[in-house]
Amino acid sequence: MAGRRAALKAIDWVAFAERVPPNQRSMFNALKTRSDAISAKLASLPESPAAIDWSYYRSAVAKPGMVDEFEKKFSALKVPEPVDTQTAKINAQETEANKSALAYIEASKARITKYEEELDKFKNMIPFDQMTIEDLNEIFPETKLDKVKYPYWPHKPIADL
Amino acid sequence: MLSRAVFLSANFLKGSAPLGAGLVHAPRSLHTSSQSLAPVPPLPEKPGKVRHGFVPEEFFQLLYPKTGVTGPYMFGTGLIIYLLSKEIYVINQETLAGISIGAIIIYAVKKFGPSVAAFADQLNEEKVAKVQEVKDLAMTNLAQAIENEKKEQWRVEGRSMLFDAKRNNVAMLLETNYRERQHMVTNEVKRRLDYQIALQHLNRRLEQEHMINWVEKSVISSITPQQEKESIAKCITDLKALAKSTQAKAVI
Numbered sequence: 001m002a003g004r005r006a007a008l009k010a011i012d013w014v015a016f017a018e019r020v021p022p023n024q025r026s027m028f029n030a031l032k033t034r035s036d037a038i039s040a041k042l043a044s045l046p047e048s049p050a051a052i053d054w055s056y057y058r059s060a061v062a063k064p065g066m067v068d069e070f071e072k073k074f075s076a077l078k079v080p081e082p083v084d085t086q087t088a089k090i091n092a093q094e095t096e097a098n099k100s101a102l103a104y105i106e107a108s109k110a111r112i113t114k115y116e117e118e119l120d121k122f123k124n125m126i127p128f129d130q131m132t133i134e135d136l137n138e139i140f141p142e143t144k145l146d147k148v149k150y151p152y153w154p155h156k157p158i159a160d161l
Numbered sequence: 162m163l164s165r166a167v168f169l170s171a172n173f174l175k176g177s178a179p180l181g182a183g184l185v186h187a188p189r190s191l192h193t194s195s196q197s198l199a200p201v202p203p204l205p206e207k208p209g210k211v212r213h214g215f216v217p218e219e220f221f222q223l224l225y226p227k228t229g230v231t232g233p234y235m236f237g238t239g240l241i242i243y244l245l246s247k248e249i250y251v252i253n254q255e256t257l258a259g260i261s262i263g264a265i266i267i268y269a270v271k272k273f274g275p276s277v278a279a280f281a282d283q284l285n286e287e288k289v290a291k292v293q294e295v296k297d298l299a300m301t302n303l304a305q306a307i308e309n310e311k312k313e314q315w316r317v318e319g320r321s322m323l324f325d326a327k328r329n330n331v332a333m334l335l336e337t338n339y340r341e342r343q344h345m346v347t348n349e350v351k352r353r354l355d356y357q358i359a360l361q362h363l364n365r366r367l368e369q370e371h372m373i374n375w376v377e378k379s380v381i382s383s384i385t386p387q388q389e390k391e392s393i394a395k396c397i398t399d400l401k402a403l404a405k406s407t408q409a410k411a412v413i
Contacts (some may be wrong), residue, residue, distance in 0.1 A: 008332055009325050016326070018321030035326055038333045046339045049347035057354050062361050068353070082338040086331045094324040101317045108310045115310070119303045122296055128289045129191055130203040140292070 011035075214267075 013032060020028040052074070124140045125139060137144040145155035154161065210218040216233070224232040244250040 008329050010290070011322060011326050011329060016319065016322045019316045019322070021313070021316055021397045031323075031326060035330055038330055038337070042337045042340075045337060045344070047340065049340075049344045052347060052351060052354075057358070060358050060361075061354065063357065066357065070350060070354065074346075077346060079339065079346060082342075082355055083332065084335055087328060088168045090327050090331065093327075094321070097320055097324070101320055105317060108314055110311045112307055114308045115303045119300060119307070122300050124238045125296070128292055136292070150210055160260075 017028065054067065054071050057070075061067050121139075126135065131139075147155055150156055188399060212221060216237075221233050224236070228235070245252070
């Protein structure tokens with residue numbers, strides 16, 4: 001019951017929008033419009049309803065006990081708070097997303113190390129005018145001529161010349 | 162005979178492709194130790210300096226301190242005269258043939274040597290440029306890929322914002338619902354009370370109207386025909402008097 005004013009965190013939509021990758025932009029826009037609609041609806045409703053002027057009704061209504069009875073019942077009535085079913089699901093989603101995000105970051109880091117390795121290989125290469133054919137074949141294995149499959153010069157199919 | 166031709170032209174042509182198996186017996190003799198020095202130092206671009214095509218410059222430098230500039234030339238002249246006079250080298254028909262062929266070959270190499278060398282260089286340049294392009298492209302792609310990965314990691318860090326937004330939405334919906342319920346309750350109670358009041362007003366009005374109608378009807382029915390005639394005659398006389406007074410007023 002105390003969660004009525006459960007903290008509405010201020011969301012920085014601009015920073016959020018920056019982090020969205022382009023292929024998920026439409027989903028982000030849908031979310032934003034939904035959120036905006038909900039908050040607009042919330043803002044349009046006043047926080048508590050207008051108070052009922054009991055004295056006026058007491059003087060106006062002829063039936064003697066009716067107004068008092070209404071007043072008693074009305075103040076005794078407690079509007080039940082709507083039950084929150086979704087927050088648990090959202091939290092579960094969040095933990096799952098965190099897990100998969102960590103896995104993705106790990107994979108991404110592995111990729112980065114691989115790329116950096118290859119980049120270093122290219123950076124530390126000897127310049128081309130000091131290379132021999134053997135060196136070239138080492139660095140770019142695809143330039144190696146297959147002398148077993150094509151034993152006669154030019155060691156590659158004529159169409160590839 | 163032909164070996165001399167090969168020897169001459171090999172010295173004339175400028176450094177051909179260092180890439181390739183051509184200069185196999187150039188200073189790769191650095192493999193003197195059992196370990197291979199890697200990277201192997203580059204091959205020299207130009208051959209050793211020669212004068213007149215086949216005499217190394219070192220020979221001239223060797224004789225310079227003793228005999229000056231003309232020393233090697235005197236040596237050469239003396240050598241040729243010795244070979245001819247002692248008939249160690251015999252002049253025959255091959256001599257003339259050799260001289261002619263030599264002249265032609267020297268002329269051809271001097272004329273076309275540089276352009277052929279440039280052409281060979283250009284072929285090599287193209288090969289190198291192609292591979293260099295591949296290398297550059299690969300490097301830029303890798304750098305770009307690394308950038309992209311880093312950016313994606315940064316993006317992933319913002320994932321908590323999504324869930325915050327969702328939780329906010331849920332909270333807002335709950336709050337809205339609660340307020341709506343409150344409003345509904347109040348409005349319903351008001352409506353019921355207002356209904357009672359409206360009902361009361363309606364009753365009162367109906368009673369009033371009914372009473373008025375009833376009073377009117379009874380008054381009208383109580384006016385007898387005799388009274389009606391008397392009242393009409395009185396009205397007429399009143400009107401006449403009124404008309405006379407009005408006429409008098411108008412004349413004045």
